[in-house]
Amino acid sequence: MSTGRKILTICSQLKEIESRVKVVCPQLEVVHVDPPLLPIVLQQTDYLIADFNHLAPILFENPDRLKWVQGTWAGADYLVKLVAAADKLPVIKVSRLTHPTFSQLMAEYCVSAVINIERGFKQCHELQRQKIWAGDRLNNYRSLNELTIGILGVGEIGSSCAKLLHGFGCQIIGLVNSPRLPDHYVSKYYCLSEVKELLRSADYIINVLPSTPQTNNILSNDVLSACQGSGFINIGRGNVCTDQDIISALNNGWLKEAYLDVFSVEPLPLDSGFWTHPRVTVTPHVAGSSRALEIVDCFLTNLNKMAKGESPDGLINWEKMY
Incomplete structure (x- = not known):
C-alpha cells in the first residue's frame, strides 16, 4: 500500500548513498x-539518484512521474556520447555532481601535481x-x-583550481568559451581561438574542459608546440588531444612532464606508451572521486531548489552537450 510519500529510487554502485539519504x-x-x-521506473518514482552508466535504458523516454535525476558523476561525457549518436535530445532533467568539496579534491590533485613536477619528485x-x-x-x-x-x-x-593556486601566489590565466573580464583569481581570460597564446604564456597547463564537440582535439595538430617546456596536467577529459600528441610534445621538449588522470580509452590499454614514458605519471581517474556524502548533499540542495520552483544545480544542457 502506498504511504503517500514521494519516492526516491537509487541505482548506484555506492551503497552508502541509501543510508545517508534516509x-x-x-x-x-x-x-x-x-x-x-x-x-517502468519513470512511472514509479519521483526522483532518481543514479550513476550515469545506468541511464541508457531510460535516457530518451518520457519522464512521466520522474521529476529529475541527480547524477553521481561530475562528467557527463558518457551521456553526451549517447545523445550524439541519437537523432533526438532527451527530455529528462539530469544534473551532474557539483559540490565544492569535489572541486576542492580536484584542485588539490593539481596543486600536488605542480609541486611534484616542479620539485622533480619523479626523478627523486x-x-x-x-x-x-x-x-x-x-x-x-x-x-x-x-x-x-x-x-x-x-x-x-x-x-576551484584557480582559487587554490592563486592562494599560493600563482598568476592564473584561463581559457573559456566567450570573452570575460579579469577577476580576483584570473588575471586574463583567453577564448578558444587564442589557445596558443595562452600556452605560450603558461608554465603549467591544467585541462579541466569537458568532452564536447567543441573541445575535441583543441590541443592536437602540434598546437602544443606553442608550449615553452610547460608541465601538463589533465583532469578534464582525454578528447582534447591524442595520446601521440602528448608523447610527441614531451619528446620534443614542448612539455616538461605530464600528470594524466583521464584518457580517451579507459582503462588505459596495456600497450599505451604512457605507462613507460619516463616523464608521464598515470593515475586511474581518481583526481576526484564521487563520494556518497557529496552526492547526497547535492541531492538535498537540488531537492530544496525544485521545491521552490528553481532549476537544480549542474543541470545538463542537452543542446550544448554539457
Whole structure:
C-alpha cells in the first residue's frame, strides 16, 4: 500500500548513498534497485539518484512521474556520447555532481601535481630506487609564486583550481568559451581561438574542459608546440588531444612532464606508451572521486531548489552537450 510519500529510487554502485539519504530525507520513501534500470521506473518514482552508466535504458523516454535525476558523476561525457549518436535530445532533467568539496579534491590533485613536477619528485623516486644521493640534480625549481598557471576551462572545478593556486601566489590565466573580464583569481581570460597564446604564456597547463564537440582535439595538430617546456596536467577529459600528441610534445621538449588522470580509452590499454614514458605519471581517474556524502548533499540542495520552483544545480544542457 502506498504511504503517500514521494519516492526516491537509487541505482548506484555506492551503497552508502541509501543510508545517508534516509537520514537527511526522512520524508521520502527510498528504494534501491540494481541495474539495468527499466523504463517502468519513470512511472514509479519521483526522483532518481543514479550513476550515469545506468541511464541508457531510460535516457530518451518520457519522464512521466520522474521529476529529475541527480547524477553521481561530475562528467557527463558518457551521456553526451549517447545523445550524439541519437537523432533526438532527451527530455529528462539530469544534473551532474557539483559540490565544492569535489572541486576542492580536484584542485588539490593539481596543486600536488605542480609541486611534484616542479620539485622533480619523479626523478627523486628513481634516484632513491638506485640508492643515489644527488641533491645537485634536484635543486632547479621555482616557488609557486613565480609560476603562471593556464587553466583550460574555468567552470566550478577550474575556478576551484584557480582559487587554490592563486592562494599560493600563482598568476592564473584561463581559457573559456566567450570573452570575460579579469577577476580576483584570473588575471586574463583567453577564448578558444587564442589557445596558443595562452600556452605560450603558461608554465603549467591544467585541462579541466569537458568532452564536447567543441573541445575535441583543441590541443592536437602540434598546437602544443606553442608550449615553452610547460608541465601538463589533465583532469578534464582525454578528447582534447591524442595520446601521440602528448608523447610527441614531451619528446620534443614542448612539455616538461605530464600528470594524466583521464584518457580517451579507459582503462588505459596495456600497450599505451604512457605507462613507460619516463616523464608521464598515470593515475586511474581518481583526481576526484564521487563520494556518497557529496552526492547526497547535492541531492538535498537540488531537492530544496525544485521545491521552490528553481532549476537544480549542474543541470545538463542537452543542446550544448554539457
